[in-house]
Amino acid sequence: xxxxxxxxxxxxxxxxxxxxxxxxxxxxxxxxxxxxxxxxxxxxxxxxxxxxxxxxxxxxxxxxxxxxxxxxxxxxxxxxxxxxxxxxxxxxxxxxxxxxxxxxxxxxxxxxxxxxxxxxxxxxxxxxxxxxxxxxxxxxxxxxxxxxxxxxxxxxxxxxxxxxxxxxxxxxxxxxxxxxxxxxxxxxxxxxxxxxxxxxxxxxxxxxxxxxxxxxxxxxxxxxxxxxxxxxxxxxxxxxxxxxxxxxxxxxxxxxxxxxxxxxxxxxxxxxxxxxxxxxxxxxxxxxxxxxxxxxxxxxxxxxxxxxxxxxxxxxxxxxxxxxx
Amino acid sequence: xxxxxxxxxxxxxxxxxxxxxxxxxxxxxxxxxxxxxxxxxxxxxxxxxxxxxxxxxxxxxxxxxxxxxxxxxxxxxxxxxxxxxxxxxxxxxxxxxxxxxxxxxxxxxxxxxxxxxxxxxxxxxxxxxxxxxxxxxxxxxxxxxxxxxxxxxxxxxxxxxxxxxxxxxxxxxxxxxxxxxxxxxxxxxxxxxxxxxxxxxxxxxxxxxxxxxxxxxxxxxxxxxxxxxxxxxxxxxxxxxxxxxxxxxxxxxxxxxxxxxxxxxxxxxxxxxxxxxxxxxxxxxxxxxxxxxxxxxxxxxxxxxxxxxxxxxxxxxxxxxxxxxxxxxxxxxxxxxxxxxxxxxxxxxxxxxxxxxxxxxxxxxxxxxxxxxxxxxxxxxxxxxxxxxxxxxxxxxxxxxxxxxxxxxxxxxxxxxxxxxxxxxxxxxxxxxxxxxxxxxxxxxxxxxxxxxxxxxxxxxxxxxxxxxxxxxxxxxxx
Numbered sequence: 048x049x050x051x052x053x054x055x056x057x058x059x060x061x062x063x064x065x066x067x068x069x070x071x072x073x074x075x076x077x078x079x080x081x082x083x084x085x086x087x088x089x090x091x092x093x094x095x096x097x098x099x100x101x102x103x104x105x106x107x108x109x110x111x112x113x114x115x116x117x118x119x120x121x122x123x124x125x126x127x128x129x130x131x132x133x134x135x136x137x138x139x140x141x142x143x144x145x146x147x148x149x150x151x152x153x154x155x156x157x158x159x160x161x162x163x164x165x166x167x168x169x170x171x172x173x174x175x176x177x178x179x180x181x182x183x184x185x186x187x188x189x190x191x192x193x194x195x196x197x198x199x200x201x202x203x204x205x206x207x208x209x210x211x212x213x214x215x216x217x218x219x220x221x222x223x224x225x226x227x228x229x230x231x232x233x234x235x236x237x238x239x240x241x242x243x244x245x246x247x248x249x250x251x252x253x254x255x256x257x258x259x260x261x262x263x264x265x266x267x268x269x270x271x272x273x274x275x276x277x278x279x280x281x282x283x284x285x286x287x288x289x290x291x292x293x294x295x296x297x298x299x300x301x302x303x304x305x306x307x308x309x310x311x312x313x314x315x316x317x318x319x320x321x322x323x324x325x326x327x328x329x330x331x332x333x334x335x336x337x338x339x340x341x342x343x344x345x346x347x348x349x350x351x352x353x354x355x356x357x358x359x360x361x362x363x364x365x366x367x368x369x370x371x372x
Numbered sequence: 373x374x375x376x377x378x379x380x381x382x383x384x385x386x387x388x389x390x391x392x393x394x395x396x397x398x399x400x401x402x403x404x405x406x407x408x409x410x411x412x413x414x415x416x417x418x419x420x421x422x423x424x425x426x427x428x429x430x431x432x433x434x435x436x437x438x439x440x441x442x443x444x445x446x447x448x449x450x451x452x453x454x455x456x457x458x459x460x461x462x463x464x465x466x467x468x469x470x471x472x473x474x475x476x477x478x479x480x481x482x483x484x485x486x487x488x489x490x491x492x493x494x495x496x497x498x499x500x501x502x503x504x505x506x507x508x509x510x511x512x513x514x515x516x517x518x519x520x521x522x523x524x525x526x527x528x529x530x531x532x533x534x535x536x537x538x539x540x541x542x543x544x545x546x547x548x549x550x551x552x553x554x555x556x557x558x559x560x561x562x563x564x565x566x567x568x569x570x571x572x573x574x575x576x577x578x579x580x581x582x583x584x585x586x587x588x589x590x591x592x593x594x595x596x597x598x599x600x601x602x603x604x605x606x607x608x609x610x611x612x613x614x615x616x617x618x619x620x621x622x623x624x625x626x627x628x629x630x631x632x633x634x635x636x637x638x639x640x641x642x643x644x645x646x647x648x649x650x651x652x653x654x655x656x657x658x659x660x661x662x663x664x665x666x667x668x669x670x671x672x673x674x675x676x677x678x679x680x681x682x683x684x685x686x687x688x689x690x691x692x693x694x695x696x697x698x699x700x701x702x703x704x705x706x707x708x709x710x711x712x713x714x715x716x717x718x719x720x721x722x723x724x725x726x727x728x729x730x731x732x733x734x735x736x737x738x739x740x741x742x743x744x745x746x747x748x749x750x751x752x753x754x755x756x757x758x759x760x761x762x763x764x765x766x767x768x769x770x771x772x773x774x775x776x777x778x779x780x781x782x783x784x785x786x787x788x789x790x791x792x793x794x795x796x797x798x799x800x801x802x803x804x805x806x807x808x809x810x811x812x813x814x815x816x817x818x819x820x821x822x823x824x825x826x827x828x829x830x831x832x833x834x835x836x837x838x839x840x841x842x843x844x845x846x847x848x849x850x851x
Contacts, residue, residue, distance in 0.1 A: 065668035073680050082691050199837070203774065203830040205781045207801050208822055215808055313675060313786060332679050333787050335687075340680055347673035355671075 048363075052356065059352040063136070066348040071132045074337050080107035080127070086335055087144065105142075106130055131341070140342040144334060149342045153324060159229055160311030160323030162239055167246035168308055172301065175251055176290075179258035184285055186263065195259070201252030209249035210318045217241055227320035242319045246312065258297065265293045294365045302358040306350035310343070375440040376459045380704040382711075383437045385635050390434070409763070412842035417584035419838025422831040424588040429626050429828055436467040436627035439700070463700035467627075471620055474603060477516035479615035482807075485816050486532060486606045488518035488525050517607045532606070536598045543597035547590050554582055610816035612803060618817050621795050622824040628796035629828060631707060632714070632780040633773040639715025640772075644722035645765060649753055651723075652730025662727070670720040675783075681713040682788040703791035710783070710790060714776065722768045726761055733757050763843040770839045774832035781825065797825045 084101040085093050102108040112128050124130075131141060140149035182194045218226040218241065229238045265271070266289055274284045311325030320326070324343070331339035362369045400406040413419045441459040468475050482491035489511035500506045513525075521527055551573075558569035573582040599619070602608050609618035651662035669677075689695075689706060696702040733739060734757070742752050777797075783789035784798020785805075792799060800821040807814035 061664065062668050062671055065664065066672055069668065069672070070680060073684050082687050085691060086687050199833050200830060203826055203833050204822075205778050205797075205801075205825060205829075207781055207785055207798075208818075211801070211805060211808065211818065219808070307673065310673065314782060317786075328676070328679070329786055332683060335683060337683070340676070340683065344672055344676045344680055347676050348671040351671045351673065 052360070055356045055359070059356070062352060063345075063349060066345065067132050067135065070341055070344045071128060074341055075111060075127060075131075083107070083337060131338070135342065135345045140345075141338050143331070143339050144336045149339055152327065153342070153346065156311075156322055156324045156327050157309050158323075159321050160309060160316065160325060162235060163242050163246070163315060163319075163321060163323065164308035164311055166239065166243045167250075167312075168304065170243065171247045171250045171254065174247055175254040176258055176297070178251065178255045179262055180285060180290065182255070182259050183262040183266065183289070184281065186266075195256065198252045198256045198259075201249075202256065203252075204249075206249050206314055209245050210314060213241065213245040213248070214318065217244075227318070229319075229321045238319070238321070242315045242321065246315055257300070258293075261293045261296045262289055265289045268292075291365075295362060298361050298365060299358060302361050303351065303354035305357065306354045307347065309350060310347055375442050376457075378439040378441055378463050378698075378700070380439055380463075380701065381708050382631050382635060382704050383439060385638060385708075386434070386437045386631060389634050389638060403759075406762070409842045411579060413838050414580045416838040416841065417581045418834045419842075420581040421584040421588040422834035422838070424585050425592070425827060425831040426835060428592060429831070430630065432467065432623055433627040433630040435470065436465045436624065438466040439463050440465075461698060463698055465627075467623065471623065474617045474620040477617065479514050479516065479607070479611045480512075481611070481613055481615050482814055483514055483517055483607060483611045483615075485608060485610040486517075486528075486602065487514065487610065488521065488528055489513055491610075491812075491814065514607075517611075518605060520605050532602065535601045535605075539598035539601040540594060542601075543593040546597075547586075547593050550589060551586055554586065558582075609820040612817050613807070618820045621800055621817075622797075622820050624795040625797045625800060625821070625824065626828070628707065628790060628794060629777045629780060629825070632711060632790075633776045633832070635708065635711040636714045636718070636776050637769050637772060639712050640719040640722065641765070641769070643715070644719040644726060645758075645761070647719075648723040648726025649730050649757060649761070652727040653734055653749065653753060653757065655731075659727075662723070666720040666723050669717065672717075674717050675786075677717050678710075678713055678783060679786070679788045681716075682710060682783075685709045685713070699793060703794040706791045707794060710780075714779065718772070718776075722765070725764055725768070729761055729764060730757055733760055763845065767836075767840045767843055770832070770836040774829045774836065777825070777829055777832065797821050 080102050081098055084098040084107070088097055088101060099108070107127060109125055109127050109130070112126055116125075134141070138150055140153070143149050143152065178194070182191050185191050185194075214226055217223050224237050224241045227238075229235065262285075270292075271284060271288060274288050275281075279287075309324065310328075311321070311323035313325040313329050315321070316323045316325035317329045327339065328343045330336075331343070400410055413423075441461070441463055444458045444460050480490065483489070484491055490513075491511070493509045493511055495507055495509050496512045497505045498508050498510070518525065518528055518531075521531060555566060555569045555573055558564070558572055559566055562569065562572070564572075571577060573586070575583070599608050603617075603619055607617050607619070609622070611617055612621070647662045647665070651659045685706065689702060696705065739752060739756055742756060747755075780789055780796060781798040781801060784796050785802045789798050790796045800817065804814070804817035804821060807817060
C-alpha cells in the first residue's frame with residue numbers, strides 16, 4: 048500500500064513539472080515581462096525607466112531560462128523560471144501585485160472556501176444520490192419520466208441564473224439571509240446557508256441523471272436478478288446491493304473533487320462576496336495579477352493529482368478485492 | 373457595389389462547418405449503419421422537436437454570419453463618378469440588416485417591454501391647460517416605442533391586442549400551409565390517400581416524427597409571429613441601460629453561443645481523434661507520451677487554464693492594436709481565441725475515451741487478420757478503427773455543445789470570455805445583474821437572456837439524448 052502511494056507520488060512529479068512548464072510558457076513566452084509591465088503600468092505612465100523599475104522590483108529583469116552572466120548553479124537559479132516557477136514546488140508563491148505574500152493569503156482564505164464548498168459537496172451528494180435512487184426505484188413510471196425531465200430542465204439552466212435568482216428571491220424579496228458578505232465565528236452560518244443551498248440545487252440536475260444512469264446499469268446485472276429471485280424486496284435490493292456496487296463509479300467521479308474544494312467556487316464566492324480562494328482568483332484575473340493566477344493554477348493541479356491518488360485508494364475501502372501490492 | 377463584404381474568421385469556420393455537416397449527412401446516408409442510427413433519431417419525438425428548435429437558432433446564427441460594410445452615401449446623395457467608394461467602419465451582418473429598425477431605434481435608457489414611456493421618471497416640460505410650459509417629474513415618452521400611436525397612448529393595449537390577433541391568424545395560416553405541404557409530400561411519396569397520410573403524420577405511424585416537428589413549428593410560429601409584428605413598432609422585450617433593444621441583443625447572442633459551441637468542437641475533434649487513435653493503436657512510447665500530455669493538461673483545473681490563457685491572449689491583443697482593422701475583427705479574433713483555448717482544454721476527455729476504445733478494437737480478430745495480411749497501419753486505422761469509433765465521436769460532439777454554451781456565459785461573466793463589446797448571453801447577464809438592485813426592478817433583460825439561453829441549451833440537451841440513444845450500441849439493444 049505505502050509503496051503504491053509512493054510510486055504514485057513519484058509518478059505525479061513529472062506531471063507537476065509539465066504543468067509548471069505549461070503555465071510558465073503561457074505567462075512568459077507568449078508575452079514578455081515588458082508587455083506585462085506595460086499592462087500593469089497603464090498607457091500613460093509607460094516609459095522605459097518605469098518598465099525597468101517595475102521589472103526590477105518584481106524580479107522580472109532576469110533572463111527567462113538561462114543566465115549566462117552568472118556562474119555555477121546561479122546560471123540556472125538566477126532566472127525568472129527558477130525564481131517564479133520552480134520555487135512553487137517548495138511552497139514559495141512569491142508576492143501579489145499589492146505586495147502581500149500569496150502563500151499566507153491562500154492559508155487564510157482556505158477557511159471560508161471550505162465553509163461553503165464542503166457542505167455543498169456533502170449535501171449535494173446526499174440529495175442527488177437519494178433522488179437518483181428514488182427515480183431508480185420508480186423506474187419506467189411517470190415519476191421517473193417527469194423526474195428525468197426535471198433534471199434535464201434543471202441542467203439546462205446556467206449556474207448564473209441559479210445564483211441571481213436565489214439571491215433575489217431569498218435575500219432581497221424575502222429578506223431571510225443577508226445578500227452577501229461573510230462573518231467569522233458562529234454567525235457565519237447566516238452567510239453560508241444561501242450559497243450552500245444554491246450550490247446544491249444547481250448541481251442536482253446533472254448529477255442526479257448521472258447517478259441514475261449508473262444505478263440503472265447496475266440493476267441489469269446478474270446478481271440483482273439473483274437477489275430478487277431469492278425474494279428480497281426491491282428496496283433491499285436497491286439499498287443493500289445496488290448502492291454498494293455502484294459506489295465504484297460514483298467514487299471515481301466524486302473523490303477527485305474533494306481536494307479541489309479548497310479552491311472554492313469562482314462564481315459562488317464572487318457573487319456572495321466570500322473572501323475565499325475562488326473570489327481571490329477572480330479578483331486576480333480582473334486585476335491581471337499574474338503571480339496569483341499562476342500560483343492558483345499550480346495549487347489546483349497539485350490538488351487534482353492528490354485527488355486522483357485518493358480515488359484509487361478509496362477503491363480498496365469499497366471493494367476489498369482491489370489490492371495495490 | 374453598395375456594400376463591401378467582410379469575411380471574419382469565425383464566419384469562414386461556421387460556413388465550413390455547415391459544409392462539413394452536409395458532407396457528413398451525405399456520407400451517413402450511404403452508410404447503412406449510420407443511416408439506421410439517424411433514422412432512430414428521426415423517430416424520436418423529443419429529438420425531432422428539439423432539432424426543429426435548434427434549426428431555428430441555427431438559421432438566426434447563419435444569418436448573423438454574413439458580414440459586410442455598407443457604403444456611405446456621398447454628400448450629394450449620388451456618388452460622384454470616378455471617386456472611390458467610402459464604406460462605413462461599422463461591420464454589419466445580414467441579420468442586422470433584417471433587424472435594422474431594432475438595431476437603430478435606440479432609446480435613452482431603460483424601458484419596459486411594450487412600453488410607450490421610459491422606466492425612470494425625469495423632469496420634463498409639459499404644456500399645461502393654460503398653455504404655459506410647466507416642469508413636472510414624470511416618465512418621459514419614448515422616442516420609438518409605440519411612436520406610431522402619437523398622442524393617443526391610451527390606444528396601446530388595443531393596438532397590441534390587434535397586432536397579436538393578426539399575427540396569430542397569420543401564424544396559423546402559415547402553419548396550416550406547412551401541414552398541408554407535409555401531408556401532400558407523404559401522399560406523393562407513399563402513394564396513399566390523404567386520410568392515410570394525415571394519420572401517418574399525426575399518429576407518428578410513419579418512420580419519422582412529423583407530429584413533433586409540426587407541433588414545435590406551431591408553437592414557434594405562434595410565439596415568433598406576434599413578436600415579429602410587435603417588434604416593428606414596440607420594444608417587445610424592452611430596452612437596456614443604454615436604450616438598446618433587448619430582443620436584438622438576444623438574437624445577436626445566439627450566434628456567439630453557436631460559434632462557441634460548434635467551432636470549439638472543430639478545434640477539439642482533430643486533436644482528440646488523432647492523438648487518441650495513435651495512443652491506442654501504436655502503444656509503447658507514443659502512448660506514454662500522449663497519456664502524459666493529456667494527464668498534464670487535464671490536471672490543471674479547466675477554468676484556471678482558460679483564465680490564464682485568455683489573460684495572455686488579452687495582453688497580446690492589447691499590445692498589438694495594429695493587427696486589427698475594425699473593432700469587429702478584434703472581437704472576432706478574441707472569440708476564436710476563446711474557442712481555441714476551450715478546445716485545447718477540453719480534448720482530453722474524448723481522447724482518453726478513444727484511446728481506450730482503440731486499445732480494445734486493435735485486439736479484435738479482424739484487425740489482427742488485417743495486420744497479418746500486411747495491410748498498412750494507416751489503412752487499418754482509416755478503414756477499420758475510425759469508422760468503429762464514430763459513434764463515440766458523434767455522441768461526444770452533441771453532448772459537449774450545451775456545456776460549452778453554458779461555459780461561455782460563465783466565462784464572459786467572469787471577464788475571461790468574449791470581448792466585452794460582443795453581444796453574448798454572458799455579457800447580457802453581466803450587464804443585467806446590476807439592474808436587479810434597482811428600484812423598481814429591471815427584470816426584462818435578464819428574463820429574455822434566460823428564456824433564450826434556456827431554450828437553446830434545453831433543445832441541445834434533448835437532441836444530444838436522442839442522438840446518444842440512437843448511436844450508443846449499449847443502449848441500442850434495450851429498444
